Amino acid sequence: MTFVRDMGEAYRSHITMVRGRALRILGVEAAAQDVAQETFMKLLEYRRKGISEDNTAAFLYRAATNLALNRLRDAKRRQELLEEQASHTSPSASDPTDRPALRRILGLVGREEAEIAIYYYVDGMEQEEIAELLQMERRTVGRRLERFCAKAQKLLGLSTENHSND
């Protein structure tokens, strides 16, 4: 748990994490770079209100997640992102986890479920770790993840059997 006071230092030490985090969610470098800048502006804005985050890395990680998710939830931007990915990448070669489908669904389900799903499926965090980062009960994380899966299965037209998140 580290508070990094100097903005320049906060930027240089955390930009890799923030940019990588946005890229994993969005899949397009230019969009990830934009989100990274917005994330640091968010930190600046937060501090200008006279509030200090206890843990700079955790603050930035969550802020980047939310800002990237905003883009996926914006229908027009989501479509642009998906088209951009399709034009630059070969899903079968570079995206074996079928991220385009996941991204599409993240933009369609509720924000709370989508956020948890990002931590679980995009970051590979376990439910306990998500609960700790978001400072919530593990059971709440589990419930939201279940809701996400139910909605995703519906959207994908899949049976609800044979899938687990425990």
Next chain:
Amino acid sequence: MTELFARPKPSRDCLSAWQISRFALGDVAERERAVFQEHLGRCEHCAARVQEEVRQVDAAKYERIPGELLATHTPSSKTNLLWLWKPAGAMVAVGFAAVFLVALPQREDSGTRMKGDIGISLTVMRDGSTLFNDTPVEQIQSLRPGDQLRLRVHGPSDTWVVVQGWEKSTWVEYYVGAISTDRWLPIGVEVTSERETRLKVFLCTGVSDKYMAGRFTSEGKCQERELEL
């Protein structure tokens, strides 16, 4: 039982992206670090991810900071002392200045006492005007409370700078970072009292992170300059 979407790690024990980032930032507790290291010793997948992230974090130490971040005043509730260093003239890359308080004297003998031969120059702002601009520290005199200083440390490009200040009978670390191309430190100093100011500036070579820089200074492996202003 299968996952609805594939997850980015081969096993449940593997590190998450968040854990990898924290590890690369050195932001993990001792006990957790031991667990991570034990896993990294036997998992090539995670070891490669950590190695790549550490490489990128190191490279980012020299990344240009976006102008938008540098063009805004930022008070902080932790200290309420953050200010933007904006020296006159365009020769200095503007950076956010974490202000640390130091006390400076207005001694009769004026002048600066020092040990060591690291080249240091200062820009001094007083009441919104530039009093000294990139002036060798030896020539700086008559500082007073409210003066804002910025240090430029002249050293090779592959060195790290450590700045310490003397507070309450002990040396306190104010700044550790790789030296920038323009040699200006991204921190400022505000003069707050009439008491004597003591600063130590270290230049360390062969250093790859903050931990190592701190260790090298304590082991006397860095070039050192002590200032009494």
